[in-house]
Amino acid sequence: MEQLHDYNISDRQRQILSIIIEEYVSHARPVASEQIVSSYQLNVSSATVRNDMAELERAGLIVQPHTSAGRVPSERGYRYFVENLMRPKALPQDEQRKIRHQFHQVEMEADEWVRLAASILSRTVHSAALATAPRSTAVRLKHFELLAISDSRIMLVLVGHDGTVAQQMLHVDQDWSQEELSALANHLNAALSGKTSTEIEAWVNEPDNLQSILTIAPSVLVTLSTMLAKLERHETAEIYHEGLANILNQPEFRQPERMQQILDLFEHGHVWTSIIPSIIHRDGVQIIIGDEAMGESMRACSVVLARYGLGEHLAGVLGVVGPTRMPYSRSVSSVRYMSQLLSDLLQKSYNSPFSGQGETQSE
Amino acid sequence: MEQLHDYNISDRQRQILSIIIEEYVSHARPVASEQIVSSYQLNVSSATVRNDMAELERAGLIVQPHTSAGRVPSERGYRYFVENLMRPKALPQDEQRKIRHQFHQVEMEADEWVRLAASILSRTVHSAALATAPRSTAVRLKHFELLAISDSRIMLVLVGHDGTVAQQMLHVDQDWSQEELSALANHLNAALSGKTSTEIEAWVNEPDNLQSILTIAPSVLVTLSTMLAKLERHETAEIYHEGLANILNQPEFRQPERMQQILDLFEHGHVWTSIIPSIIHRDGVQIIIGDEAMGESMRACSVVLARYGLGEHLAGVLGVVGPTRMPYSRSVSSVRYMSQLLSDLLQKSYNSPFSGQGETQSE
DNA sequence: GGTTAGCACTCTGTGTGGTAGAGTGCTAGC
DNA sequence: GCTAGCACTCTACCACACAGAGTGCTAACC
Numbered sequence: 001m002e003q004l005h006d007y008n009i010s011d012r013q014r015q016i017l018s019i020i021i022e023e024y025v026s027h028a029r030p031v032a033s034e035q036i037v038s039s040y041q042l043n044v045s046s047a048t049v050r051n052d053m054a055e056l057e058r059a060g061l062i063v064q065p066h067t068s069a070g071r072v073p074s075e076r077g078y079r080y081f082v083e084n085l086m087r088p089k090a091l092p093q094d095e096q097r098k099i100r101h102q103f104h105q106v107e108m109e110a111d112e113w114v115r116l117a118a119s120i121l122s123r124t125v126h127s128a129a130l131a132t133a134p135r136s137t138a139v140r141l142k143h144f145e146l147l148a149i150s151d152s153r154i155m156l157v158l159v160g161h162d163g164t165v166a167q168q169m170l171h172v173d174q175d176w177s178q179e180e181l182s183a184l185a186n187h188l189n190a191a192l193s194g195k196t197s198t199e200i201e202a203w204v205n206e207p208d209n210l211q212s213i214l215t216i217a218p219s220v221l222v223t224l225s226t227m228l229a230k231l232e233r234h235e236t237a238e239i240y241h242e243g244l245a246n247i248l249n250q251p252e253f254r255q256p257e258r259m260q261q262i263l264d265l266f267e268h269g270h271v272w273t274s275i276i277p278s279i280i281h282r283d284g285v286q287i288i289i290g291d292e293a294m295g296e297s298m299r300a301c302s303v304v305l306a307r308y309g310l311g312e313h314l315a316g317v318l319g320v321v322g323p324t325r326m327p328y329s330r331s332v333s334s335v336r337y338m339s340q341l342l343s344d345l346l347q348k349s350y351n352s353p354f355s356g357q358g359e360t361q362s363e
Numbered sequence: 364m365e366q367l368h369d370y371n372i373s374d375r376q377r378q379i380l381s382i383i384i385e386e387y388v389s390h391a392r393p394v395a396s397e398q399i400v401s402s403y404q405l406n407v408s409s410a411t412v413r414n415d416m417a418e419l420e421r422a423g424l425i426v427q428p429h430t431s432a433g434r435v436p437s438e439r440g441y442r443y444f445v446e447n448l449m450r451p452k453a454l455p456q457d458e459q460r461k462i463r464h465q466f467h468q469v470e471m472e473a474d475e476w477v478r479l480a481a482s483i484l485s486r487t488v489h490s491a492a493l494a495t496a497p498r499s500t501a502v503r504l505k506h507f508e509l510l511a512i513s514d515s516r517i518m519l520v521l522v523g524h525d526g527t528v529a530q531q532m533l534h535v536d537q538d539w540s541q542e543e544l545s546a547l548a549n550h551l552n553a554a555l556s557g558k559t560s561t562e563i564e565a566w567v568n569e570p571d572n573l574q575s576i577l578t579i580a581p582s583v584l585v586t587l588s589t590m591l592a593k594l595e596r597h598e599t600a601e602i603y604h605e606g607l608a609n610i611l612n613q614p615e616f617r618q619p620e621r622m623q624q625i626l627d628l629f630e631h632g633h634v635w636t637s638i639i640p641s642i643i644h645r646d647g648v649q650i651i652i653g654d655e656a657m658g659e660s661m662r663a664c665s666v667v668l669a670r671y672g673l674g675e676h677l678a679g680v681l682g683v684v685g686p687t688r689m690p691y692s693r694s695v696s697s698v699r700y701m702s703q704l705l706s707d708l709l710q711k712s713y714n715s716p717f718s719g720q721g722e723t724q725s726e
Numbered sequence: 727g728g729t730t731a732g733c734a735c736t737c738t739g740t741g742t743g744g745t746a747g748a749g750t751g752c753t754a755g756c
Numbered sequence: 757g758c759t760a761g762c763a764c765t766c767t768a769c770c771a772c773a774c775a776g777a778g779t780g781c782t783a784a785c786c
Binding site: 030032033034046047050051053054064067068069070 | 748749750751752
């Protein structure tokens with residue numbers, strides 16, 4: 001789509017677009033032609049810049065809040081920028097050192113790393129940041145329990161080989177005693193420990209395996225397998241977030257509805273459940289601008305996300321959320337560096353055969 | 364302390380204080396003497412009211428933002444009001460019915476009830492609301508697992524008899540294989556299943572019990588018992604919250620620092636870990652005004668909290684958080700009703716001997 | 727003593743021009 | 757294709773005034 005505009009946009013116009021974005025991002029004020037020529041070495045006059053800006057506006061890359069104001073990048077302008085113009089440079093050495101220092105200062109658990117990562121990200125980019133704890137993408141059942149809650153309701157609690165846990169209620173049509181349930185759980189634990197969700201499914205279909213055990217076994221097994229599958233897809237991952245105030249203080253979120261949207265995003269988080277599973281299996285930094293992928297709820301918001309982790313075994317997602325007027329280049333560098341750093345830390349720390357830890361609920 | 368002022372405050376002055384609070388709460392604007400006599404049947408002139416207001420100000424119960432403005436309640440004024448003047452009346456019948464209706468519409472799990480309770484509270488009081496899932500206050504160990512994470516690091520995952528779970532890392536000075544750990548866990552599970560934290564402590568002190576098992580057993584046991592104890596005290600309870608936007612939109616939280624404080628409160632939640640355990644064992648509705656109990660972090664904020672649940676067995680906390688300018692009477696009625704309602708629902712739903720459910724991580 | 731009418735006084739909020747200046751688009755010339 | 761110059765537009769700000777909201781005080785009244 002951008003290609004359509006590409007051929008009639010000159011190099012200088014691209015440069016001007018970059019400058020407008022850079023200036024607008026840092027000062028949140030429309031950028032004027034004079035401002036551009038006085039701060040940057042363009043070797044043309046402001047009138048020329050004005051002509052170029054008129055063209056950029058025709059291409060839909062910048063807009064003018066009102067006559068006699070400077071220009072502001074449009075969503076399309078940002079998109080063009082991140083795809084064609086931006087060159088994220090690595091984070092400065094001393095900043096990298098400072099960040100690493102914070103991680104090495106105290107010995108921590110994986111989920112504290114993740115929390116720290118979110119906290120550092122939010123501070124380096126001055127936005128909100130989020131991160132999920134590392135989890136295996138191929139969870140094996142370690143153990144599960146069946147607990148009688150009341151007539152016809154059973155709670156299933158599952159522990160994965162990587163320490164992740166999940167709970168779910170089960171409705172059955174008959175009343176079972178805790179003794180019966182424990183016996184069933186013992187029986188099945190012996191048979192299923194170490195299996196993945198697909199292996200459990202397969203096991204269920206073996207004709208011999210379901211004989212002479214309680215009639216609820218099939219539904220228990222289906223639930224088990226579904227729960228494991230959800231854990232693998234990271235659908236139920238808990239999301240740490242930090243620095244909400246950073247973006248709520250931005251001028252664009254002063255209007256109550258905008259604020260409401262952002263808070264929704266972080267209070268209920270169901271928006272993420274569709275995005276995170278898609279990020280977790282992709283390499284590189286993903287940039288979502290405005291409502292591109294999240295519908296109306298994200299107007300005026302951009303997200304920069306990346307996965308981190310050890311290949312197949314253990315992975316999570318981290319990123320920053322900010323206004324569309326966001327320092328994309330810096331965000332990308334920070335997110336990239338942080339994901340690399342977390343991956344390295346995990347690498348060094350988890351060298352056991354199955355490599356895994358979920359979130360720690362109490363510390 | 365309030366008693367000092369009590370004797371020289373007349374009935375009418377008390378009435379005027381009530382009116383000022385009521386008006387200020389609903390309109391967020393300083394209340395004038397003329398406004399009081401014209402809207403309420405006081406049978407005195409505004410001049411008299413002014414004299415009374417001067418007295419109330421001397422007593423520290425109201426303040427004047429500037430000369431020639433009306434009066435605004437002080438923190439002390441609110442405190443006096445909730446303790447001596449406020450009569451919370453029950454929630455109107457039709458509102459009660461509407462709320463019950465929402466709970467009965469779908470069959471839900473305990474933690475969804477809790478989420479719904481927070482959501483309804485936040486809407487009825489137009490504030491933020493919070494709630495913790497019901498948990499047993501005397502958790503018994505159902506099962507635990509030891510997972511080898513890396514050299515010298517072990518993860519302990521615990522399942523309570525009520526379905527609560529907790530995880531914690533353990534550092535040991537030697538390398539253990541997963542097989543050794545599983546054997547140890549099996550051995551100890553057989554001995555400890557069904558025990559509370561104090562019973563486990565007692566068991567450890569029996570001289571015979573620790574013979575001929577791995578040397579890490581003592582530290583495992585101590586950790587187990589500590590984790591159970593924390594669960595019992597509800598220190599690690601997950602807090603659902605809802606309606607943050609309701610209070611961030613209030614004029615008093617427009618200043619960035621104030622907003623920051625509120626967001627801190629809900630983003631990290633460590634402030635609550637000291638308050639919730641103290642609420643969980645007390646009956647009735649607790650009101651915290653301004654920074655009375657939470658230090659500077661809560662300036663301009665008030666909290667109305669109550670426990671709910673089934674006596675000793677299963678309990679949680681719920682409440683609302685709003686600006687000090689909060690409809691206390693309505694908040695108290697709503698929180699009281701909601702806690703009663705949740706208790707009833709739990710009563711009907713959890714009739715098994717141990718009555719328990721913790722939060723459900725996946726659904 | 728408590729109450730009240732009246733009034734002077736204070737402070738805020740709002741409106742009104744008026745103006746400086748920021749920034750543009752356009753034209754004409756280089 | 758670039759630029760100097762200029763007319764035009766729109767905003768932001770300031771100064772000023774002024775209406776009105778609300779008070780405290782005083783003096784009189786019951």
